[in-house]
Amino acid sequence: MISQFFILSSKGDPLIYKDFRGDSGGRDVAELFYRKLTGLPGDESPVVMHHDDRHFIHIRHSGLYLVATTSENISPFSLLELLSRLATLLGDYCGSLGEGTISRNVALVYELLDEVLDYGYVQTTSTEMLRNFIQTEAVVSKPFSLFDLSSVGLFGAETQQSKVAPSSAASRPVLSSRSDQSQKNEVFLDVVERLSVLIASNGSLLKVDVQGEIRLKSFLPSGSGYGPGIRVDEVSFHSSVLLEEFESHRILRLQPPQGELTVMRYQLSDDLPSPLPFRLFPSVQWDRGSGRLQVYLKLRCDLPPKSQALNVRLHLPLPRGVISLSQELSGPEQKAELGDGALRWDLPRVQGGSQLSGLFQMDVPGLPGPPGQGPSTVAPPLGLGPASLSFELPRHTCSGLQVRFLRLAFRPCGNTNPHKWVRHLSHSDAYVIRI
């Protein structure tokens, strides 16, 4: 199956290299791969490349390249799945996946690889089985402390009552087993949705797609069950989920292994129960003679009044040769700047139901476009690209799916009651509005 496996940093430095079959023929396979990758012509896909007599398949994850080579004609889906699973496993064991964490935990990574792959064949990737074999402990960058709540407290008064998960939970390694049982009785349940929207220039909705996942990060060795209920188009479950009560009460039971796992994946298209979070009303005035381009953007947030959108950024590509920018923005904390041939408008927080506007004036001499005299409000100039929005919607799911309860079926061996954190989050995958 796999001949070699290696991990490269984003600059091509090899961090991990493991040869399973010894058939590299003495060549530096990692270097070969990087050179080929950087020298690839623009329209060829880098996902699978061929050189000499071997195939290179890789994924990019957190800025790292995880690469596997093989000389047989095997299934690309299996191989990509394996690479993704390895990325998740390494993240589970080392805390997070990144150049720093990998370099600090080289021994652990090699041990993991030894157990997962034998002579290039996959033995097992289940965290339960691997737990029994892995001896090395992960090295974390700073000691974990429950009192590390520095990023908490952004959202106003209500945070005093609601519990907010400690920020370092995301980066804590899940699977360092033996010590500190008491500290680690926690379950994190994330309902994460990705929203993909395409709106045409006349305001009509061309495409709406929601991809959702329920992710469970469990530090417990035990089982649990919980219940959501909503209409979705396509659902798929993790293999360890028991579905008997799903049809009737919408309850999922499962016994999760330690570590991170995706319980359920669902998709919803075309018909969202709630209105789209953002609507943009642009108006463009362009005087070809003097080269003046005036873009007035009105952004309306259609979320319910209590919700907010965070880290909203509007990215609007501009025609070539834009010289200056003058702006008038409706709120003090907003920022707009010109960079990389595009306008970036940052709004850190947008309240539901509010309307924000920005007027941007630019000088664009010598701009090509449809012929015409005088200012034209009909046809925008070429290169004034579709506006894309990126944002996060905390505590909001576009499909309306809510996890109502998370119940643990039995108590684990520790005495303390385990903490349960449930989080709903939507963020934009590709929210594009055409001008």
Add this chain to the structure above:
Amino acid sequence: MPYLGSEDVVKELKKALCNPHVQADRLRYRNAIQRVIRMPKLDQWGQAEVLNFLLRYEPRSEEELFDILNLLDSFLKSSSPGVVMAATKLFLILAKKFPHVQTDVLVQVKGPLLAACSSESRELCFAALCHVRQILRSLPGHFSSHYKKFFCSYSEPHYIKLQKVEVLCELVNDENVQQVLEELRGYCTDVSADFAQAAIFAIGGIARTYTDQCVQILTELLGLRQEHITTVVVQTFRDLVWLCPQCTEAVCQALPGCEENIQDSEGKQALIWLLGVHGERIPNAPYVLEDFVENVKSETFPAVKMELLTALLRLFLSRPAECQDTLGRLLHYCVEEEKDMAVRDRGLFYYRLLLAGIDEVKRILCSPKSDPSLGLLEDPAERPVNSWASDFNTLVPVYGKARWASISKCQGAERRGPELPNTASFATAGPLIPDENKERAQELPDSGALMLVPNCQLTAECFEKTWFSLKVAHQQVCRWRGAVHPDTLQMALQVVNIQTIAMSRAGAHPWKAYLSAQDDTGCLFLTELLLESENAEMQISVKQSEPRTETLNSFISVLETVMGTIGDIKS
């Protein structure tokens, strides 16, 4: 052997696939396979491996086939894309005689494939898109209602966008053509020139079926007067006019004005060709060509000049008065001043053709203006699923057929040498059908292959006795030059398992040697070599303990080879 979940699973698999006794008994074999299929506790990697192994199995009856398909049905709904694809491939291959079953399977796999196409992982998305394209070649309407999933997103990498555009082009039908065309039209004005050009070519592809709408869109694009757009649009028009002559009128109306915006070789060639062939309908055609001729000295591309010559001559036939002067100037330049020989030759040829008379010119240059049947040849008709089923879920669709062909050619050349014995044995294994294996095993002893047993020690007395008791079975002479080197000869014969009983020393006259060999059935070959003098002929006499002509001939040829080699080395 990959770890497949437990010891008994591995045992069952080994039994089913390796034990010839199980394979020989049809019923036992089938039971072992059934047990393999029902294994409960495999993880996703084990499942994928098992599904791969099962590709080798050929069910004996239709009933058994559907049994297996029913048992494996649940794998199609697995959450692991690797397992789903492996199951799909297995179904497609097992059901190769039942196209409706294949179609069913492809319908079931639509959901997972579409989910993979919108996956967060770019690489998975790409692999899924390649497979979607492959399915579309057999079932073009399969994904038509899901066309929205293939709309390109702004942040996607270039290679994914290209694949999506190709898919959109292939899944167009009456219901979605409007929206798809609108979407593609949006891409044509994309900031990235490559992507815009790909979108325009895609519209050209759709134009073969939905000509009017596409021509309208393309004409509008010409109005933007963008260089990279105009050149590709004109090229698309040229291809379209050839395949769909009904749009010629519309194209001719759109063309005037393009010449200002084209700078590259391909675009110019396309425009000039159009002006030449359809120039009678384009009012200012001669003047545009005249512009080109004015600047021919600074024209860098010889292909453009060639095209210009042909086009102008064609136009001359339909509009002689306006083109005569220009044609003359062009021919003069090409014959007298042009440095590229191909262009000069063509100019000279046309000049002489004109001298031969206008009828000759018409006969040669008036070629058909369009050939709609070429469209049918070019677009391969729907291919049956069986033609690509074995490539499904492998790296072949990800590379694309053309690239894969070149890869396997390189691989084949490299691998042929050392690996030959292994591949030969695997190739003959083939599908594990019990009966035929038995017959093949029995055939072997009857073949004429000769296997000389090494280290058969025959004593001198035994040799002498056997020698005198046998009659000469074969006698021949072979040429020999120079003296004999006994050591070399002895070693060479040893390599092919022919023992030397006695040999004269070097330089003896006459020189004699006695050799013995034994094959694996116990038949003895006794040989006498006799060389009277140097540069004479070597006499070979062979006696065989059992009269078998085939093996005797094999032995003779082995001996001849050795003698020939030694003789060559010496001389």
